[in-house]
Amino acid sequence: MTREDYMAHALGLAERGRGRTSPNPVVGAVIVKDGAIIGEGWHKKCGENHAEINAFEDAAAKNQDVEGAEMYVTLEPCSHYGKTPPCAKAIIRKKIKKVYVGLLDPNPLVAGRGIRMMEEAGIQVESGILEEECRRINEIFLKYITEKRPFVVMKTAMTLDGKIAAYTGDSKWVSGEASRAIVQKMRNSLTGIMAGIGTVLTDDPRLTCRLEGGRDPVRIIVDSNLKIPLDAKVLKDENCIVAAVENRGGEKANQLRERGVTVLTTKEKRGRVDLAELMEQLGARGIDSILLEGGGGLNEAALKAGIVDRTVTFIAPKFIGGKDAKTPVEGQGFEKMDQAICLKNIEINRIGDDLMIQGTPERK
Ligand SMILES: NC(=O)c1ccc[n+]([C@@H]2O[C@H](COP(=O)([O-])OP(=O)(O)OC[C@H]3O[C@@H](n4cnc5c(N)ncnc54)[C@H](OP(=O)(O)O)[C@@H]3O)[C@@H](O)[C@H]2O)c1
Numbered sequence: 001m002t003r004e005d006y007m008a009h010a011l012g013l014a015e016r017g018r019g020r021t022s023p024n025p026v027v028g029a030v031i032v033k034d035g036a037i038i039g040e041g042w043h044k045k046c047g048e049n050h051a052e053i054n055a056f057e058d059a060a061a062k063n064q065d066v067e068g069a070e071m072y073v074t075l076e077p078c079s080h081y082g083k084t085p086p087c088a089k090a091i092i093r094k095k096i097k098k099v100y101v102g103l104l105d106p107n108p109l110v111a112g113r114g115i116r117m118m119e120e121a122g123i124q125v126e127s128g129i130l131e132e133e134c135r136r137i138n139e140i141f142l143k144y145i146t147e148k149r150p151f152v153v154m155k156t157a158m159t160l161d162g163k164i165a166a167y168t169g170d171s172k173w174v175s176g177e178a179s180r181a182i183v184q185k186m187r188n189s190l191t192g193i194m195a196g197i198g199t200v201l202t203d204d205p206r207l208t209c210r211l212e213g214g215r216d217p218v219r220i221i222v223d224s225n226l227k228i229p230l231d232a233k234v235l236k237d238e239n240c241i242v243a244a245v246e247n248r249g250g251e252k253a254n255q256l257r258e259r260g261v262t263v264l265t266t267k268e269k270r271g272r273v274d275l276a277e278l279m280e281q282l283g284a285r286g287i288d289s290i291l292l293e294g295g296g297g298l299n300e301a302a303l304k305a306g307i308v309d310r311t312v313t314f315i316a317p318k319f320i321g322g323k324d325a326k327t328p329v330e331g332q333g334f335e336k337m338d339q340a341i342c343l344k345n346i347e348i349n350r351i352g353d354d355l356m357i358q359g360t361p362e363r364k
Contacts, residue, residue, distance in 0.1 A: 006030050006037075006072040007102055007130040013042040013051070014074050014137055019189030019215070020045045023288045025105075025141035027051040029073040031059050031066055031096075038064035052077055052087040056094060067095040074134045076105040076127070079113035088114040092121040101127040102134030107145050140190075143309060144288040149279045152307050153190060154292040154299055155183060156328035157314040164296065167322030169202055175314040178352035186312075188214040192241075192282065192290040195234075196298030197223035206233045207293070218287060222298055224272045226252040226263075235261055243278050245271075275305040296330030303329065303341050308361050311343060315355040 001009075013028030021027075021043050029051040031039035039062065041054025049057070052073055059066050077087035077099070091099060099118055104127060105111060115125050135142065140151040157175040158164050165171035173180065187193055187209040195207060200221055208216045219240040221228060226249025228235070228242055235256075242256055246265035253263045266277040282290070292302055302308050313328070334340060343359025350356075 001035075003072070003100055003126075003129050006032055007074065007100060008133070009037070009040070010051075010072045010074050010102070011130065011133055011137060013040055017043045017045070022046060022191050023141070023144055023286060025075055025138045027073065027075045029055040029071060031055050031064075031069050031071050033064070033066070033069035038062065038069060039066065047083045050078065050084055050087050053084070053090060056090065068097050070098045070100065071096050072100045072102075072129070074102040075138065076101050076103065076110055076112070077114040077118070078105065078107075078110050079117050080109045082109070086114070086117070088117040091118060092123065096123060098124040098126070100129045101125060102129055103127075103131055103138070106142060139309070140289045144283065147283070149283040149307075150192065150287050151289045151309045152194075152279070152292055152302065153186065153290070153310045153312060154294075154302060154308045155186065155312045155314075156294060156299065157183075157316065158328050159316055159318050159320045161319045161321060162327050163320045163322065163325040164294070164328050165326050166320050167325040169326075171203070175316045176352040176354050179314040179316075179354045179356065182351060182356070184209055184211045184214065186291050187211075187217050190217055190289040190291045192220050192287045193217040194220040194222065194290050194292050194298070196295055197221060197227055198297050199293070199295045200228055200232055200234060202295075204233050206237065208237060217291065220282065220287075220290065222273050222275070222278070224268070225249055226256070228252075228256075230255060230259065235259060241282075243273050243281075245273055272301070275302055275307050279307050294328065296326050296328055300329045300331030300333070303361060304331075306361075306363060310358060310360055313357045314351070315357065317353050 010028035010030045014026040017026045024046045027043045029041050030037055039055045039059025041051045041058050043051045079086050079088045118125055143151045188211050193207045207219045219234050221242045223242050224245045226244045241262045243264045245268040256263050264281050266274040342362050344362050346359040348357050
């Protein structure tokens with residue numbers, strides 16, 4: 001196996017922690033000696049062992065001696081005392097000979113110090129192995145640690161003629177089963193899920209995760225005037241945030257708070273919730289990632305406000321027609337084609353009979 005093969009294996013391990021490590025990164029580590037993997041680990045949950053320590057424990061459980069071995073780790077080993085002691089020190093203590101690092105940790109508490117600490121102890125370090133892949137698996141962490149605002153994924157599903165529902169509002173279902181299963185995984189792994197009041201009033205969704213053994217994201221409803229009915233399904237479960245414009249909605253804010261709902265307020269922007277300010281407030285509450293599930297009104301505002309970091313669009317091979325049928329991005333839109341929000345880093349996959357197109361909106 002090549003260095004890249006070992007790092008790819010570590011990337012696969014890192015993925016196993018997805019959705020449980022927030023606000024920490026997902027990290028995988030592999031220990032290699034004489035051409036064989038003798039230990040492997042990943043960060044399973046915030047507050048618990050880091051990947052490197054789990055790899056050492058795995059090697060110990062297999063009675064393997066790690067002295068003189070090489071380690072592959074997707075993210076620079078930490079150098080500071082946080083919830084757990086520094087991994088760089090453990091690597092030195094275990095007498096690892098060489099460490100291959102995928103990506104430097106931009107966390108100001110680490111930022112190159114982990115590598116320096118190991119090098120000063122005589123360990124060889126080579127960084128940048130599958131760097132792009134290592135960055136991609138931690139795009140949420142990388143944004144949150146540097147900007148303290150959530151990474152927002154805008155998910156939409158539409159027909160070939162660009163509709164997200166029939167003209168009657170019926171939308172069950174636009175995309176196929178396999179696509180919907182991916183969405184459930186996203187709900188299971190991202191910290192929050194956000195929808196506009198229009199979607200709540202039309203569909204009365206629960207916005208929960210229907211995966212067996214899955215966990216529900218924090219529900220965030222954007223509702224400038226607190227129109228949300230007190231018996232809305234989304235309010236029935238714990239962990240719901242309603243965002244409104246300050247001094248709107250009268251008694252409703254208190255009624256919601258009495259029911260255990262968190263009501264956040266922002267200043268108004270064009271008469272509505274200021275989405276950029278809302279992202280700052282949500283980031284300060286520890287929400288590092290959000291699945292934006294529309295509808296079209298909120299999607300357009302989110303794209304224009306520049307808060308969307310990734311779009312995931314499912315296109316189902318069917319036509320539903322109807323000039324009044326809703327589309328994924330509504331509002332007024334832009335005047336000219338050259339104002340369009342273009343995507344970069346595009347990925348296209350076929351999911352069952354659907355297409356899944358992902359990309360990063362370019363900031364203008
Ligand atoms: N297929 C799919 O992927 C999918 C996903 C979700 C929804 N949908 C469909 O989408 C439809 C609902 O879409 P919609 O456009 O009517 O409603 P929406 O996007 O869910 O909500 C729009 C409302 O959000 C509120 N809002 C608060 N702050 C805002 C801001 N800064 N910018 C924009 N809006 C803000 C506004 O009401 P206030 O001014 O009162 O606050 C606005 O009218 C439903 O038919 C639903 O079935 C489809």
